[in-house]
Amino acid sequence: MKPRTLSGRYARTAYLFLLPAILFFAAFFYLPIGNVVATSLRTGPQADQWAGLGNYTQALADPAVRHSFLVTVAFAVAVVAGSIVLGLALAMAIDQPLKGRVAFRVLLLVPYLTSVAIVGLLWRNILDPELGVLNRVLLAAGLPAQQWLNTAPLLTIAAVTLWQSVGYTMVLFLAGLQGIPETYHEAAKIDGADAWRRFWRITLPLLAPTTLFVSVMAVISGLQAFGQAYIITGGGPGDATDLSVFHIFNVAFRTRDFGYSSAQSVLLLIVIVAFTLVQLRAGRRGEVVY
């Protein structure tokens, strides 16, 4: 469409309308980004001594930083895998002509509305080896009680995260499924393809953009999880759930080393941005046109 009626003459109005936004994004996005990079190059209790890349080389060699990063990646991978499998399964189930679809959708989405504070506290209580209701249920069913937060802490907090977010991924997949033309499945049916084949050959490939979006979103949010470690596990047992943002938070606000924590923030940001770009590029190549 040619923007002939609204051309340059109105530039002044445009800038006037944009002014608050320009000031806001400058002050609360671009200035902080500049500052976090500047601080990452400094050291000392006031972050006033020049350190050059010292914080970065220190962070890259620091076993605690490496460990927290690996823990974070493992957590994100678990959340992504769970989101895709469970989200897609639920979306396919709810996409059928069933009674009470809206009710199911509502019930499955409810945890998405809760704060990580609620999720963390509630599940800390439910999973508690002594007070927890979950072990009571297991014992009542004749099964042995479990110490999830000790035996598989990372998987457990990933599962709790999934509990909260699965409704969201389900809705995204549902929208994707509804975008696939009915005729594709019908044609395949006529050609004699069974349900399993139709899933692998039609549904899954045509859902590729949705799956990509779901995984990008889940990776991004998984890599910056915080409340799960802060509230449920306190990073433990030991350092088993020392998620990166929790680690950065502790370095910044418990040990007050702003230079070192800023460098770690920048490193994590680089990883997230790189990851996102790679995923998006991979997606563009594999995108299905229909």
Next chain:
Amino acid sequence: MRRTLLYLLLGLASLVTVLPLLYMVSLSLQTEAETLSARAVVWPASPQWGNYAELFARAPFGNFIVNSLVVAGAITLAHLIFDPLVGYVFAKFRFPLRNTLFVALLATLMVPFFVRMIPLYVLMANLGWLNSYQGLIAPFLMDAFGIFLMRQFIQPIPDDLISAARIDGASELGIYRRIILPQTRPALAVLGLFTFVFQWNEFLWPLVATTTPEMRTIPVGLTLFNQEYFTLWHLTAAGSVILFVPTAVLFVFTQRYFVRGIALTGLK
């Protein structure tokens, strides 16, 4: 047979999502002894409604509620005022640096909050805004997501409508208020809903930016309450219920918009 299986799967999944929240309600009505008993209580012998009153006696919970309302409310209002205006400019105006500014705006979507956390903390400390409403609100007044959503929504509005109004002598702000804004109502509903729910639930920044109990929002108040006073599960659960109920009620009435909002913002 297949139907039964589907109902079973969805029913089971729904139980898993909802039962823990019902248990939270149960916990909020138990006595402290019940919450600590070795055999977990599924439902209290006699519901302790007094727990909800005790919450206000044991912590500045009234403050938490007011703070949450003020912060989430102010941020939502700011989004509703600014996001459509900025979205309109990017949808309908041509001006120098337009694309550069738009890319600079979208680039902020790639910046997770934790990257801004430390510099914002230092900035707020320097401004003397830590532990204040302006400190809690300022970093979230606008976001690229809402602006992008509004731009997408405004773009299809015919240009002729705007030029006609201009020929009729309408002011620029008048055109925006009388022609553009009324058409964006459904998008504004989605935007307002999402902004409020997310800000109501926000945890990290209020944790970092507040230092006294009186300035805490409910999510942070809950956890600090929890640590400072031993683990009072019945009160923690009661506070969680209070935090959860407003969003749940809002959701029941607006779930259609909510679902459409996720699908729309997710896939565009």
